[in-house]
Amino acid sequence: xxxxxxxxxxxxxxxxxxxxxxxxxxxxxxxxxxxxxxxxxxxxxxxxxxxxxxxxxxxxxxxxxxxxxxxxxxxxxxxxxxxxxxxxxxxxxxxxxxxxxxxxxxxxxxxxxxxxxxxxxxxxxxxxxxxxxxxxxxxxxxxxxxxxxxxxxxxxxxxxxxxxxxxxxxxxxxxxxxxxxxxxxxxxxxxxxxxxxxxxxxxxxxxxxxxxxxxxxxxxxxxxxxxxxxxxxxxxxxxxxxxxxxxxxxxxxxxxxxxxxxxxxxxxxxxxxxxxxxxxxxxxxxxxxxxxxxxxxxxxxxxxxxx
Numbered sequence: 001x002x003x004x005x006x007x008x009x010x011x012x013x014x015x016x017x018x019x020x021x022x023x024x025x026x027x028x029x030x031x032x033x034x035x036x037x038x039x040x041x042x043x044x045x046x047x048x049x050x051x052x053x054x055x056x057x058x059x060x061x062x063x064x065x066x067x068x069x070x071x072x073x074x075x076x077x078x079x080x081x082x083x084x085x086x087x088x089x090x091x092x093x094x095x096x097x098x099x100x101x102x103x104x105x106x107x108x109x110x111x112x113x114x115x116x117x118x119x120x121x122x123x124x125x126x127x128x129x130x131x132x133x134x135x136x137x138x139x140x141x142x143x144x145x146x147x148x149x150x151x152x153x154x155x156x157x158x159x160x161x162x163x164x165x166x167x168x169x170x171x172x173x174x175x176x177x178x179x180x181x182x183x184x185x186x187x188x189x190x191x192x193x194x195x196x197x198x199x200x201x202x203x204x205x206x207x208x209x210x211x212x213x214x215x216x217x218x219x220x221x222x223x224x225x226x227x228x229x230x231x232x233x234x235x236x237x238x239x240x241x242x243x244x245x246x247x248x249x250x251x252x253x254x255x256x257x258x259x260x261x262x263x264x265x266x267x268x269x270x271x272x273x274x275x276x277x278x279x280x281x282x283x284x285x286x287x288x289x290x291x292x293x294x295x296x297x298x299x300x301x302x303x304x305x306x307x
Contacts, residue, residue: 001298004037008297009052009059009082011073013044016066017143025272026062028279032290033060048072052082058297058304059084061269065139069269070096085300087268088307091244095266098137098169101243105263108242111235112263113171113254120162126154131173136164147173174254174262179222181236182270182281184248184292185299188233189281193222218277220284228259235261247299250278 010033012026013019026042033040041053045063052059059082067073071093077084087095094100105112117137118124126132134157136144144164146157161168178196182189197215224232236251243266250270254262270278272289282292 001294001301002036003033003294003297005039006057007039007041007053007055008033009041009043009056010062011043011045011050011052011059011068012062013046014063014065014068014073015046016064016068017139018065021271021273022062022064022068024274025064025276028272028274028276028289029060029062029293032293035290036294045073048076050076052077052080054081056082058082058301060293060297061085062272064269064271065143069267070138083301083304085296086247087245087249088303091246092268095243095245095249095268096138098135098265099167101266102169104242105239108238110238110242110263111261112239113174115169115171117167118158118170119167120158121166126170128170128172130154133171133173134158134161135169135171136161137167137169139164171264174256176257177222177255179232179253179255179261180277180281181233181251181253182248182278183236183240183245183251184282184295186237186240188236189278190221190284191224191229191232192277192281193219193224194277195219218280220280224255228255231259232261235263239263239266246303248278248296 010026010030012022014022030040030042043050059077061068061073061084063073069092071089074084074089074092094104099117102115116127131149134146134148144160148154148157178194180192180194195217232253235253239251240249245266245268250267252264254264272279279289279292
């Protein structure tokens with residue numbers, strides 16, 4: 001689809017914890033769309049009270065995390081009759097909630113770490129053996145994620161988890177390579193191996209421009225044999241299918257040392273900053289950033305018209 005002379009809205013910011021990342025993603029997207037000749041309307045969304053001009057062809061959703069990625073924004077846009085990019089209302093809600101998506105993975109036979117939902121009222125007991133990963137079920141960008149090796153670390157992680165909700169997801173710790181797989185239109189992009197210089201891939205290592213301290217090396221395509229590459233990509237595609245995510249997304253995977261992949265989660269609004277992973281993988285596949293955005297818009301409009 002040629003975007004020249006089409007009016008396109010870019011929704012950015014949002015009221016959630018990933019506002020700064022969203023603003024950076026939007027900068028890149030706006031530049032790419034303008035390079036294709038589109039007329040871009042930037043909308044800084046700070047609450048549910050926002051309006052998209054009625055003459056836009058599509059609203060590009062670049063609001064990461066809470067509100068932008070959990071189905072709420074999508075529902076508002078549908079009420080306004082505005083076509084938008086990415087996953088729909090229900091698939092966004094399920095993919096964003098790690099508890100709900102975990103259920104879909106298990107039901108769909110997708111390889112994923114063993115887990116339990118732990119209530120934070122002090123009644124539930126941990127059934128999994130340490131080490132484990134404690135993560136808020138409804139946050140993104142590794143916000144509030146802790147890798148726990150001792151009882152003391154577990155107590156601290158659960159205390160921190162209370163600020164994010166009444167329960168938390170606890171998963172078995174998978175020791176191995178951290179990978180991510182972009183998926184566009186049902187096709188898996190080249191795998192990226194994520195290698196933090198220190199620690200794990202938390203928000204500081206994901207976005208060093210925010211903290212000034214993190215650093216991560218990225219290897220794309222990942223140095224994997226053909227069989228392992230196929231196994232990881234198939235797991236990513238199975239995860240997208242199990243949740244029913246439309247258009248595009250990025251699937252995070254741990255690759256155990258024996259070559260077994262374990263799907264962690266699906267990001268339905270993956271980052272589009274200069275350091276973001278989906279654009280890196282698309283570029284290796286021969287798709288430059290403007291063409292990537294053009295493809296996402298084209299696929300999104302097909303899905304919205306069909307729905």
